Amino acid sequence: xxxxxxAHLVRLGVLSSTSDHxxxxxxxxxxxxxxxxxVLGHLLEENRWVNESITALIVGLCTGVVILLTTKGKSxxxxxxxxxxxxxxxxxxxxFNAGFQVKKKQFFRNFMTITLFGAVGTMISFFTxxxxxxxxxxxxxxxxxDVGDFLAIGAIFxxxxxxxxxxxxxxxETPLLYSxxxxxxxxxxxxxxxxxxxxxxxxxxxxDVAVVLKFLGNVCYLFxxxxxxxxxxxxxxxxxxxxxxxxxxxxxxxxxxxxxxAYLSYMLAELLDLSGILTVFFCGxxxxxxxxxxxxxxxxxxxxxxxxxxxxxxxxxxxxxxxxDALDIEKWKxxxxxxxxxxxxxxxxxxxxxVGRAAFVFPLSFLSNLTKKTPFEKITWRQQIVIxxxxxxxxxxxxxxxxxxxxxxxHTQLHGNAIMITSTITVVLFSTMVFGMMTxxxxxxxxxxxxxxxxxxxxxxxxxxxxxxxxxQGSDLETATHIVRPSSLRMLLSKPTHTVHYYWRKFxxxxxxxxxxxxxxxxxxxxxxxxxxxxxxx
Numbered sequence: 001x002x003x004x005x006x007a008h009l010v011r012l013g014v015l016s017s018t019s020d021h022x023x024x025x026x027x028x029x030x031x032x033x034x035x036x037x038x039v040l041g042h043l044l045e046e047n048r049w050v051n052e053s054i055t056a057l058i059v060g061l062c063t064g065v066v067i068l069l070t071t072k073g074k075s076x077x078x079x080x081x082x083x084x085x086x087x088x089x090x091x092x093x094x095x096f097n098a099g100f101q102v103k104k105k106q107f108f109r110n111f112m113t114i115t116l117f118g119a120v121g122t123m124i125s126f127f128t129x130x131x132x133x134x135x136x137x138x139x140x141x142x143x144x145x146d147v148g149d150f151l152a153i154g155a156i157f158x159x160x161x162x163x164x165x166x167x168x169x170x171x172x173e174t175p176l177l178y179s180x181x182x183x184x185x186x187x188x189x190x191x192x193x194x195x196x197x198x199x200x201x202x203x204x205x206x207x208d209v210a211v212v213l214k215f216l217g218n219v220c221y222l223f224x225x226x227x228x229x230x231x232x233x234x235x236x237x238x239x240x241x242x243x244x245x246x247x248x249x250x251x252x253x254x255x256x257x258x259x260x261x262a263y264l265s266y267m268l269a270e271l272l273d274l275s276g277i278l279t280v281f282f283c284g285x286x287x288x289x290x291x292x293x294x295x296x297x298x299x300x301x302x303x304x305x306x307x308x309x310x311x312x313x314x315x316x317x318x319x320x321x322x323x324x325d326a327l328d329i330e331k332w333k334x335x336x337x338x339x340x341x342x343x344x345x346x347x348x349x350x351x352x353x354x355v356g357r358a359a360f361v362f363p364l365s366f367l368s369n370l371t372k373k374t375p376f377e378k379i380t381w382r383q384q385i386v387i388x389x390x391x392x393x394x395x396x397x398x399x400x401x402x403x404x405x406x407x408x409x410x411h412t413q414l415h416g417n418a419i420m421i422t423s424t425i426t427v428v429l430f431s432t433m434v435f436g437m438m439t440x441x442x443x444x445x446x447x448x449x450x451x452x453x454x455x456x457x458x459x460x461x462x463x464x465x466x467x468x469x470x471x472x473q474g475s476d477l478e479t480a481t482h483i484v485r486p487s488s489l490r491m492l493l494s495k496p497t498h499t500v501h502y503y504w505r506k507f508x509x510x511x512x513x514x515x516x517x518x519x520x521x522x523x524x525x526x527x528x529x530x531x532x533x534x535x536x537x538x
Contacts, residue, residue: 060323097311099284118187121360128356130154143416159192161395233265234286242517
């Protein structure tokens with residue numbers, strides 16, 4: 001058995017000195033490029049057109065051109081893309097940090113609208129793009145693509161990449177808009193991946209009402225189960241750290257336990273065929289609400305910056321690699337005999353993305369506004385345009401899903417599959433570069449700084465200037481102020497979100513925080529966070 005493992009490693013080139021040297025060189029070059037992206041992103045911070053994502057993409061494209069020239073057209077990238085690398089190692093820290101850093105008060109206040117856009121809206125976009133692909137591509141003779149492939153295209157291009165817009169928006173100045181764009185982006189990614197995986201498990205050659213209902217039921221099951229697993233893992237971590245006071249002996253163990261249990265939640269979801277994105281996102285929310293308050297002060301600072309740094313590096317890595325992989329000569333070679341058709345397919349896909357996005361943003365915004373009582377809670381026309389624009393860009397999730405569907409280990413020799421891969425790359429590049437570069441000017445035009453706070457919802461100085469992670473974190477910002485609400489059915493019907501939040505706070509303070517910890521509910525004990533803060537006050 002040992003000799004078999006060694007032989008396998010030799011075949012992979014792990015033990016080959018030549019391959020070993022090439023791997024070291026590749027890793028060195030890639031790390032150097034990451035450093036260059038960080039430096040350039042800092043230098044272009046105030047640039048009107050370029051942000052960090054576009055900077056990494058441009059660096060990747062330029063590097064790909066250099067590699068193509070030096071290898072005489074044989075390769076354009078240093079590392080070979082793998083959807084496993086993306087889904088197992090790069091995506092978890094990005095999604096977890098999104099949940100860990102989110103302002104929970106704003107997120108859950110707009111939770112129904114976020115779910116409406118992220119889940120229902122993505123389904124509308126999915127069906128719009130899928131039916132459009134079936135109607136148009138079915139007549140173009142682009143290869144051996146069947147109905148399952150066209151539905152997969154709908155799931156692939158329903159996955160948005162709103163990072164360019166989020167880098168421009170300020171969640172303190174426009175809390176409503178930021179929470180909607182941010183929340184919809186996370187739920188959208190999860191919904192797209194769930195749809196994609198669900199399609200892989202169904203026989204789509206025999207579609208009837210029973211199959212559709214079973215498909216929708218499976219999607220709902222994945223959503224509920226994934227959310228429950230994330231919440232359970234976060235609560236388990238909070239309970240362990242609260243009961244054992246690990247920080248009294250080692251703050252490193254606290255931080256390590258939080259990181260590993262967060263990653264464990266994602267891998268458990270993948271093992272159980274659930275949505276790892278939803279699981280790790282809600283695990284991050286629960287850990288920020290309970291676990292983060294149970295650790296020592298030094299661990300709080302460490303976790304906040306460690307999770308943000310890992311997420312930042314992973315995002316930069318993704319955009320850098322997407323830029324390099326866009327020039328992969330092998331995929332373009334199989335689609336080179338029909339360049340006009342490739343451009344036409346890319347244009348059609350981009351048009352379907354525009355239509356699919358508009359098909360739900362404006363109608364669902366109208367429906368959402370019907371349930372709002374005050375003008376500050378309603379989504380203005382300008383904000384609807386920003387939300388629509390934020391979802392036009394496609395990113396690494398779309399590319400990873402396309403690779404999963406149309407390649408084997410990153411390679412394909414089928415003409416139709418090669419066209420879909422190159423079209424996906426073209427749409428991602430065009431939408432990120434063109435739409436991304438226009439994002440800053442568009443938002444400055446639609447939401448000028450002088451009126452940015454007016455176009456969102458009213459904010460008190462307390463919530464407007466509070467840092468993202470402080471002792472008053474997320475929904476805890478409300479605990480300092482007692483708000484009297486009438487407990488009546490009329491209140492529940494007129495303001496359901498606020499009433500549910502009020503009763504959740506009562507339940508949280510009475511049962512959850514005494515058991516799992518949290519701000520104000522960590523008992524005094526040697527080495528506990530409370531003792532640390534008391535000594536710090538002295």
